[in-house]
Amino acid sequence: MDLIPARWFQPSPHERFPEIDLARGLAIAMMVVYHALFDLAFTGVAMIPVTTGFWKGFQLATATLFLGIAGTSLSLSAARAGARLGKKAFFLKYLERGIGLLAAGMVVTVVTLIVVPGAPVLFGILHCIGISILLSPLFFRFRRYLPFAGVAVILLGVLVFPVEGPFLLLPLGVYPPGFSSLDWVPLFPWMGVVMLGIALGDALYPGGKRGFRVPSTIREVPRGALWPGRHSLLLYFLHQPVLICLLAILVPGFWPGLLNVLSV
Numbered sequence: 001m002d003l004i005p006a007r008w009f010q011p012s013p014h015e016r017f018p019e020i021d022l023a024r025g026l027a028i029a030m031m032v033v034y035h036a037l038f039d040l041a042f043t044g045v046a047m048i049p050v051t052t053g054f055w056k057g058f059q060l061a062t063a064t065l066f067l068g069i070a071g072t073s074l075s076l077s078a079a080r081a082g083a084r085l086g087k088k089a090f091f092l093k094y095l096e097r098g099i100g101l102l103a104a105g106m107v108v109t110v111v112t113l114i115v116v117p118g119a120p121v122l123f124g125i126l127h128c129i130g131i132s133i134l135l136s137p138l139f140f141r142f143r144r145y146l147p148f149a150g151v152a153v154i155l156l157g158v159l160v161f162p163v164e165g166p167f168l169l170l171p172l173g174v175y176p177p178g179f180s181s182l183d184w185v186p187l188f189p190w191m192g193v194v195m196l197g198i199a200l201g202d203a204l205y206p207g208g209k210r211g212f213r214v215p216s217t218i219r220e221v222p223r224g225a226l227w228p229g230r231h232s233l234l235l236y237f238l239h240q241p242v243l244i245c246l247l248a249i250l251v252p253g254f255w256p257g258l259l260n261v262l263s264v
Contacts, residue, residue, distance in 0.1 A: 017076075017205070018221050019214055021229030024069050028228045030062040032239050039240075039247055043257030063125060063185060064193055070129050071197020072204070078140045079208030094136050101130030104233065108183075115262065116182060123171045124183035126236075131171065131187060132194040139198055146202075150195030157189020 037055060040046040049055060081090055105126030112120040139146060161173030170176070173186035204211055228235060248255040 016226075016230075017210060018226055019218050020069065020072065020076075021226040022218070022221065023065065024229035024232050025226065027062060027065040027069065028232055028235050028239075030058065030065065031236075032243065034059050034062055035240060036243050036247070039243060039258075040251070040254070043254055043261055045251055045254050045257050063190065066125060067129065067132075067185075067190055067193040068197040068200065070132065071194040071199075072201035073197075074133065074136050074139075074194070075198045075201025076205055076208050078136070078198075079205070082140075083208075091137050094133050098130050098132075098134030098136075101126050101133060104237075105130055107237075112182060119180040119182050121181055121183045123186060124181075125185045125190075127171065128185040128187060128190050129194070132191050135191075136198070139195060143198065143202060146195045146199040150192040150199060153187075153192030153195060154189040155192075157186065157192065161186065161188045 034050070034055065037046075037048050038050045041048040041050045050059070078090075081093055085093065105121075105124060108121050108124060108126060142149075157173055162175055163173070164177060165174035167176040167179075170179075170184075171187055173188040175184075244258070248258070
């Protein structure tokens with residue numbers, strides 16, 4: 001799922017591109033819609049096929065949008081950082097941010113291990129983005145090959161993974177017998193989407209500058225419409241507690257259903 005704080009990539013307001021914030025905000029809205037439906041299905045309140053058909057495609061589109069924007073944002077960040085940082089500072093920048101996202105992912109892991117021990121998030125979208133950020137200096141070094149590498153990683157993920165195997169290989173797309181998770185985003189194929197996002201950012205924003213024209217309606221969009229895309233990590237952490245409270249108030253039977261599922 002881009003869940004990285006926008007300040008990590010675009011350090012001052014005049015350097016922001018509203019089309020990226022809007023796209024990130026759209027991904028947030030799609031995530032909220034899907035998780036609301038998932039919660040209803042998870043508690044048995046509504047028989048919504050969230051793991052097949054249209055809604056499965058919707059989920060995949062949401063993850064693709066998040067990770068693609070993460071890659072594009074990394075492209076912008078690298079173009080700007082490379083112009084003012086030495087090699088060591090450049091590497092440390094992405095080391096810090098990658099570890100930060102992994103730490104945020106571990107918070108999700110700990111919470112889900114406590115609340116939903118039968119299907120915890122052991123390697124979700126935050127973990128995937130965190131690892132991608134840690135590897136991004138390598139990606140930047142060989143960026144001319146990223147479109148091919150990204151397609152190769154996606155194809156490996158689709159054609160080879162997931163496969164059953166040792167638990168320690170879970171981040172790669174290998175799952176142990178009986179594995180279940182509320183959110184599993186392995187590096188194969190999803191890191192390939194980040195790679196393609198970087199390549200797209202290089203093409204659309206060469207040198208960290210917009211290389212195409214956008215309508216004036218995009219450039220002048222109200223700041224309130226950009227807020228979700230600028231605070232995506234905060235919304236990621238808050239949206240499920242808020243959704244659960246709203247559904248418990250508005251949907252008869254939701255709270256008993258949730259308690260019943262969690263007590264199993």
